[in-house]
Amino acid sequence: MSLRENPNIVSFLEFEESIAGKSGGFPTDHHSGLLRTRIKWVTADNSAILSAIAMSLALFFGIFGGMYEEFLFNGYFELVAKAEAQGAASMIIGPIGLSIPQSQIYGVISAAVIIFAWWVTLTALIKWTPGKTMSTAILGIATAWIVVVAVRGLSHFVLVEADWDVVWANRVLLVVGQQMTEQMTQSPGSESCIDVANCYGINQNWRLWWILYPTFAVFASAYGTNAEKPARFLVPFTLVSLALIVVAWVPAEINYYKSVPIMNLIKATLIGYLAYGASFYYCSISEEYKANRLRRNIAIAAVATFFFAIMIMNPPEIVKDFAATLGGTPAIAGSDEITSGAVVPSTLDKLAGDGIEASQWGGLFVNLIVATAGCVLGFGIGVVLAFGRQSDQPFFSVPSVALIELVRSGPLICWLWFAVFLMPDIMDPFYNAEDIIRMLLMFGIFGGCYIAEVLRGGLQAVDSGQKEAALALGLSPFQTKMQVELPNAVRTTLPSIVSVFIGLWKDTTLLFIINILDFFKLAKDLPATDLRFLGNFLEPLYVTALVFWVFAFYLSRISMKIEKSLGLVREGGGEAA
Numbered sequence: 001m002s003l004r005e006n007p008n009i010v011s012f013l014e015f016e017e018s019i020a021g022k023s024g025g026f027p028t029d030h031h032s033g034l035l036r037t038r039i040k041w042v043t044a045d046n047s048a049i050l051s052a053i054a055m056s057l058a059l060f061f062g063i064f065g066g067m068y069e070e071f072l073f074n075g076y077f078e079l080v081a082k083a084e085a086q087g088a089a090s091m092i093i094g095p096i097g098l099s100i101p102q103s104q105i106y107g108v109i110s111a112a113v114i115i116f117a118w119w120v121t122l123t124a125l126i127k128w129t130p131g132k133t134m135s136t137a138i139l140g141i142a143t144a145w146i147v148v149v150a151v152r153g154l155s156h157f158v159l160v161e162a163d164w165d166v167v168w169a170n171r172v173l174l175v176v177g178q179q180m181t182e183q184m185t186q187s188p189g190s191e192s193c194i195d196v197a198n199c200y201g202i203n204q205n206w207r208l209w210w211i212l213y214p215t216f217a218v219f220a221s222a223y224g225t226n227a228e229k230p231a232r233f234l235v236p237f238t239l240v241s242l243a244l245i246v247v248a249w250v251p252a253e254i255n256y257y258k259s260v261p262i263m264n265l266i267k268a269t270l271i272g273y274l275a276y277g278a279s280f281y282y283c284s285i286s287e288e289y290k291a292n293r294l295r296r297n298i299a300i301a302a303v304a305t306f307f308f309a310i311m312i313m314n315p316p317e318i319v320k321d322f323a324a325t326l327g328g329t330p331a332i333a334g335s336d337e338i339t340s341g342a343v344v345p346s347t348l349d350k351l352a353g354d355g356i357e358a359s360q361w362g363g364l365f366v367n368l369i370v371a372t373a374g375c376v377l378g379f380g381i382g383v384v385l386a387f388g389r390q391s392d393q394p395f396f397s398v399p400s401v402a403l404i405e406l407v408r409s410g411p412l413i414c415w416l417w418f419a420v421f422l423m424p425d426i427m428d429p430f431y432n433a434e435d436i437i438r439m440l441l442m443f444g445i446f447g448g449c450y451i452a453e454v455l456r457g458g459l460q461a462v463d464s465g466q467k468e469a470a471l472a473l474g475l476s477p478f479q480t481k482m483q484v485e486l487p488n489a490v491r492t493t494l495p496s497i498v499s500v501f502i503g504l505w506k507d508t509t510l511l512f513i514i515n516i517l518d519f520f521k522l523a524k525d526l527p528a529t530d531l532r533f534l535g536n537f538l539e540p541l542y543v544t545a546l547v548f549w550v551f552a553f554y555l556s557r558i559s560m561k562i563e564k565s566l567g568l569v570r571e572g573g574g575e576a577a
Contacts (some may be wrong), residue, residue, distance in 0.1 A: 009048050016051060019144075020120050021129035021136035023047070047127075054122040062115030076111035080104055083160050106159040113151045117144035158542070166526050166533035167543050169253035173529075174543075176208065177362015177517050185255050188341045192255045199339045202331050204356050206347060208365070209264040211309045213271050218302045220272035224279025225295050226565070233276060241269040306376050309369060310440075314355035328352030358436040362517035364547070366436065367508040370518075374443035374504035379497075381448025386455035386489075387481055400452070407449040413510050415442050420514050435516060447504045454496045458489030498559035502552045509548070520544050 017023075065075035074082070083103035121141050124130065129137040167174070173181045185192045187203035223233040248261040279298075283291040311319065324330070328348030337343040361369070388400030407415065419442040420435060427433050433441070462485050470480040490497070512521030523540035527533045 013047060013051065016123060020123040020127070020140050022132045023127035023129055050126050051123065054126050055119055057122050058115045058118035061118045062111045065114065065118075074110075075114070076107045079110050080107035083107065083156075086160055102159040106155050109155045109159075110148075110152045113148045117141075117148045120144040157538075162539050162542075163533075163536050164539055165253065166530075166536040166539050167523075169533075170522075170526050170529055171247060171253075172256065173363065174519060174522055174526075174540075175363045176205075176365050177360070177522065179360035179362060180205065180208075180356065180365075183356070188339065188344075190256050199341070202335060202338055202345065202350065202353075204350060205260075206350065207312050207356065209268070210312050211305075212264070212268045214301070214305045214308065216268045216272040217275040218298060218305055220276035221279035222295070222298050222302070224276040225283050225291055225298065226561075227283070230276070230280060234273075237272060237276075238269070241265065241272075303376050306369075306372050310437075312355075313361065314357055315351065320352050323348050323352040330354070358434040361436055363522055364519040366511065366516065366518045367505075367520075370436070370439055370443050370508050370511065371501075371505040373440035374447040374507075375501045377440070377444025378447025378451050378500070378504065381444055382451030382455055383486065385448060385452035386459060389452065389456055390459060403445075404449045404452055407446055408453070412446055412507050413513060415446055416510060416514055418442070435514070439511060439514075439516065443504060443508075447500060450500050450503075451497060454493050454500060455486075455489050457496075458491075458493035459485055461492055462488045494563060495559060498555055502555050505551055505555065506548060519547065 061075065063076045065078070080103050083106050084101075121144065124137045124141055129140075172184060176184070183201050183204045184190065186199060186201040187193065188199050190199075190203075193199040220233070220237065223237075226233075245262055245265050248265060249258060251258075279294065282294060286294075315323075320330070326348055328346065328351055330353035331338060331345040331349045332353045334343055334345070338345055385400045385404055388396040389404065391397045391400070416439065419438040423438050423442070424433070427438070466484055466488065467480055470484045471477075475483065508518060509520040511518040512524065515521075523544045524537070526540045527535060527537050
């Protein structure tokens with residue numbers, strides 16, 4: 001088999017042409033300038049050889065560049081040496097203390113992008129791609145070196161310049177906020193409580209674990225309803241769980257009793273495995289309509305989990321009384337004995353006592369709960385408003401139109417201030433809600449108005465023949481709307497709905513403006529937590545940007561997966577759905 005017949009080489013050459021452009025040649029004149037041709041030395045036989053020469057030179061420049069000639073970009077060895085001279089630390093991974101020098105990681109990343117840039121540049125020069133398409137060649141070379149500058153600058157900051165201790169030391173604070181961190185670190189059993197005088201809290205973090213268990217169960221069982229290979233879920237799910245366990249386990253900058261979160265994360269992971277296995281097995285042996293019914297029940301369970309999370313954080317009196325009836329003694333009644341370590345309260349004792357007020361919530365937990373409110377409550381409100389706006393009855397259409405147009409006419413931050421100052425006057429006669437609860441309601445209303453307009457477009461696109469068929473089958477108008485019109489509208493508008501959800505997730509950063517200790521607010525204030533961290537304000541902001549991007553990207557992936565399952569990724573997919 002010749003080089004040009006090797007499928008791997010053919011694929012590589014096609015990839016090379018997509019980046020550097022197709023090979024060209026020098027124009028020359030023949031027959032006294034009457035005929036202009038182009039001399040090309042790149043043929044099907046020598047193209048692979050020229051590519052190998054370009055790649056070999058790129059590897060040499062990327063590894064040894066800068067050691068002998070100053071005009072070359074620094075290669076791997078020079079980059080590592082300079083990073084070590086600038087004091088790059090070592091990365092400690094896991095409880096076993098595996099140490100990886102960050103200078104070498106920086107050198108590998110930077111050398112990789114430099115090799116890529118040299119490869120694109122040398123390929124364009126050796127094969128003279130400007131002779132074919134000058135703009136494509138220039139764009140490819142310029143883009144490659146822009147990538148070098150961007151990646152080297154970012155990796156140098158992350159691995160050489162930055163001091164990530166400011167984030168690592170406050171990782172619990174960023175997740176659950178100050179008040180809930182104190183419940184974890186200032187209660188008996190915490191490593192911060194050296195003696196009785198240092199213990200003043202009753203550990204209430206079991207409430208977070210009770211939220212995590214059903215969340216993992218719903219999450220895993222939802223994936224189990226898909227017909228994909230189990231490894232596509234189990235591998236990333238296991239890696240994420242292990243990453244969370246490592247974060248909780250690593251002893252650096254730790255001030256809590258680490259075995260508790262480790263055991264609870266392991267329990268949550270096992271619950272996820274069991275939920276996924278049961279869901280996957282049930283769908284594999286059941287007919288499609290039963291699988292769809294399970295998906296509907298999982299969606300209902302997801303909504304119930306959201307309301308359960310709000311309830312368990314600060315239970316109403318009826319729940320406290322029920323726990324007391326089962327034998328629980330309010331923990332606050334024996335707080336002195338508990339903080340001294342003489343008494344260990346049971347879960348029923350804590351459930352019978354006071355919960356964690358919404359004003360004490362903080363960190364990433366607040367962003368997640370508020371964004372979920374915007375999605376769950378917003379979708380429900382959006383469905384009501386969308387059908388209300390389409391109604392022929394002014395009793396339904398006028399209030400729906402008025403609310404939608406009023407809310408959409410102002411920015412979210414204005415409505416958040418409305419929730420802080422004016423909503424209490426409206427709600428106090430009925431319910432004395434705290435700031436975060438009012439934020440939940442406002443995000444739900446704001447998101448619902450935008451989702452209503454998205455759904456209205458989908459409802460208008462539903463074929464009238466389907467409505468007539470539903471009525472002919474004896475379905476009531478309500479059944480027609482919920483079982484025929486709404487599913488079709490959601491299917492066709494799913495990308496837009498997910499875009500609203502992503503926007504609501506990002507908009508939760510506005511909470512810091514009204515002095516709610518959300519993830520962004522705490523990250524911004526981290527340098528003030530310790531004299532060691534003064535001036536380290538960029539590191540927390542980078543982490544904040546990464547966290548918000550990860551969640552937004554994950555939502556978009558979920559949307560694409562649902563669209564694929566509905567047959568919406570190809571032309572004519574509606575029939576398949």
